Amino acid sequence: MKHATEEELFAYRQGDSKERQALAAHVKECAECQAELARLEHVFTALDAMPVPDPGPDYAARVWRQIAPRLPEKRSRWWQAFVLPQRLAVAGAVALLIIAAFLTGRISVNKETGSENAGLGAGKVRERVLVVAVGEHLGKSEMVLVELSNAQPASGQKLINIAAEQRRAENLVAENRLFRQTALEGGDQAIASTLDELERVLLDVANSPEEVTPAQFESIQKRIAEHGILLKVRVVRQELQTAETGRKSQPAQTDSKAKERNKV
Amino acid sequence: MVRMRASGGQQEVAAISDAVAVERTLAGEREAYRVLVERHSAYVYRLAYRMTGNREDAEEVVQEAFLRAYQKLQQFAGNANFATWIYRIAANYAIDRLRQRKSEDSRREQPQRVAEGEPEADPLGDVKDAAPSPERLAGSAQLAAKMKDALDTLTPAERTAIVMRHWDGCGIEEIAAVLRSNTSAAKNTVFRAVQKLRLALKPFVEPRGAARAVGTES
Numbered sequence: 329m330k331h332a333t334e335e336e337l338f339a340y341r342q343g344d345s346k347e348r349q350a351l352a353a354h355v356k357e358c359a360e361c362q363a364e365l366a367r368l369e370h371v372f373t374a375l376d377a378m379p380v381p382d383p384g385p386d387y388a389a390r391v392w393r394q395i396a397p398r399l400p401e402k403r404s405r406w407w408q409a410f411v412l413p414q415r416l417a418v419a420g421a422v423a424l425l426i427i428a429a430f431l432t433g434r435i436s437v438n439k440e441t442g443s444e445n446a447g448l449g450a451g452k453v454r455e456r457v458l459v460v461a462v463g464e465h466l467g468k469s470e471m472v473l474v475e476l477s478n479a480q481p482a483s484g485q486k487l488i489n490i491a492a493e494q495r496r497a498e499n500l501v502a503e504n505r506l507f508r509q510t511a512l513e514g515g516d517q518a519i520a521s522t523l524d525e526l527e528r529v530l531l532d533v534a535n536s537p538e539e540v541t542p543a544q545f546e547s548i549q550k551r552i553a554e555h556g557i558l559l560k561v562r563v564v565r566q567e568l569q570t571a572e573t574g575r576k577s578q579p580a581q582t583d584s585k586a587k588e589r590n591k592v
Numbered sequence: 593m594v595r596m597r598a599s600g601g602q603q604e605v606a607a608i609s610d611a612v613a614v615e616r617t618l619a620g621e622r623e624a625y626r627v628l629v630e631r632h633s634a635y636v637y638r639l640a641y642r643m644t645g646n647r648e649d650a651e652e653v654v655q656e657a658f659l660r661a662y663q664k665l666q667q668f669a670g671n672a673n674f675a676t677w678i679y680r681i682a683a684n685y686a687i688d689r690l691r692q693r694k695s696e697d698s699r700r701e702q703p704q705r706v707a708e709g710e711p712e713a714d715p716l717g718d719v720k721d722a723a724p725s726p727e728r729l730a731g732s733a734q735l736a737a738k739m740k741d742a743l744d745t746l747t748p749a750e751r752t753a754i755v756m757r758h759w760d761g762c763g764i765e766e767i768a769a770v771l772r773s774n775t776s777a778a779k780n781t782v783f784r785a786v787q788k789l790r791l792a793l794k795p796f797v798e799p800r801g802a803a804r805a806v807g808t809e810s
Contacts, residue, residue, distance in 0.1 A: 338783055342757075344764075371790045375758055378739045380641045383651070387637065388630040395629065395655050399622065399662050528612045535611040551609075 331358065337365050459568050462507050462519065465500070466565040469526055472496050473552050473561070476533065479545075487539040490548075497533035504530060522564045529557050610674040618665055625665075629658050632675055636682045642755045643686040645740060653689060657682035679760070683752060683770045690748035735796060742792035749773075750785035757782045 332340070332351055339345040340355070355361045384390070472493050481488050508523040532551055536544065552558065608616070608627060616624035633654055640653035661668075661678050668677055743751060749771050756762040756770065768778035 334787065335783055338786055342782075344779065368786070368790065371786060371793060372758060374735055374739050374793050374796070375754070375789070378642075378736045378743070380638050381647060383634070383637050383647070388633045391633040391651075391654055391658065392626050392629045395658050395662075396622075396626070398659060399625070528608060531612050531615055532609055 331364070332361050334364070334368070337361065337368055341365065341368060456572070458507070458510060458514070459572050462511070463565055463568040463572070465503050465507055466561050466568070468496070469500050469504070469530065470558065470561050470565065472500065472533070473529065473558055477549055477552050477558065481542050481545060485542065487541060488545045489539050490533070490536065490545070491538040494534055494536060494538060497530045501527060501530045501534055519564060522560050525555055525557055526561060529555070614665060614668060614674060617662070625662060628674060628678075632678050633658070635675065636678060639679060639682055639755065639760060640686055642759055643683070643751060644689065645744060649689060653682055653686045656685050660685065680766075680770060683756065687748050687752045687770065690751060694748060738793060738796055739789075742789050745792060746785050746788055749781050750788065753778060753781040754785035754789070
């Protein structure tokens with residue numbers, strides 16, 4: 329066999345050679361090609377000898393200081409993320425749901441309690457609607473996260489398809505953002521904070537590739553477990569349920585209190 | 593109601609993932625972009641330094657790359673990796689910068705050459721004083737300096753290709769995307785860069801008379 333050309337040896341070294349096996353067999357036997365390969369290797373060793381001066385420990389902060397004043401103000405606010413058509417559709421659906429729930433709540437409240445409870449403010453009804461909607465949202469999010477956390481890739485499986493969970497997470501992110509903003513505006517910091525943490529985990533899932541390696545999958549599971557988000561979601565959901573149950577039982581108490589007041 | 597850990601604060605911001613930082617920046621939270629800048633600037637700096645060969649230009653490339661990325665953040669798909677994306681922006685800017693510098697240098701040098709009646713030089717001829725013996729250049733600092741000179745003789749595309757391939761282990765497709773060429777041309781560019789470097793460094797890294805005529809019968 330002819331000696332390998334420089335280009336062939338280079339491709340061989342880079343792992344790009346189409347005739348890798350034949351070349352490997354030749355190089356193994358041919359001292360001259362071995363020496364040529366070693367000489368080629370010297371170039372890469374020399375490349376490694378070129379140091380990159382350390383820009384200093386505060387370099388990252390310095391870059392930020394230098395560019396921060398030059399960054400144009402982003403006009404977009406939280407709601408601008410909904411401008412994406414897919415999210416717009418989800419946001420629209422959620423908004424419709426809230427309006428429908430609001431109207432239903434108003435009618436049913438008026439029917440049940442009549443004029444005596446006419447003082448029950450629209451704010452309270454809205455709060456109740458939010459409580460129900462957030463509870464449902466947390467339930468759906470919990471399901472996605474539980475499915476991901478409990479999934480066990482089969483041994484030897486090279487890629488795991490999480491496309492379905494990813495799409496669900498993407499829709500939930502849009503919902504989540506709306507609820508988080510509403511909770512913030514309503515001054516409910518605790519719910520807003522949990523939704524904020526949940527949003528980050530959902531975003532991680534939504535932004536992952538459709539097919540992930542077992543290592544990537546494990547890292548997603550770790551991120552879910554890391555902040556105990558599942559537990560937090562469950563706690564908040566339970567509290568919302570308790571609060572809702574408490575509210576439902578309140579009219580009866582109000583009636584009995586009214587009777588007591590009448591007796592007096 | 594159970595109180596959750598309060599969100600907000602720099603520590604919390606620093607712990608967020610790239611994807612979340614991008615989302616938050618897009619939502620108007622400028623501080624979130626700081627996370628991305630601080631997380632990736634050292635990595636981008638190393639690429640920029642190897643491509644430009646000097647600190648001043650490297651720092652400019654880093655700043656410009658992050659400014660461009662901020663302006664284009666809306667276009668960032670979100671399913672790509674931010675590190676890969678900013679790396680590519682920096683590589684693209686650095687190659688433009690190198691081309692600009694080369695053309696400025698050649699404009700400056702041209703009148704002199706015409707005056708001196710020099711023929712167009714082989715790029716490898718630009719390697720300065722390739723004569724000292726291996727003993728004199730045994731120190732790695734000297735070798736590094738020679739390598740720096742040798743890298744300066746490469747065309748912007750060759751330099752970009754070798755930096756991306758050797759130091760950052762980029763795939764040929766990725767290099768082709770930055771060079772705006774096809775994969776076969778990108779492969780050739782990497783090889784040409786290695787050939788030129790090898791020739792330029794021959795007196796320092798190879799024993800005298802070591803090279804052989806390749807492609808001959810064994």
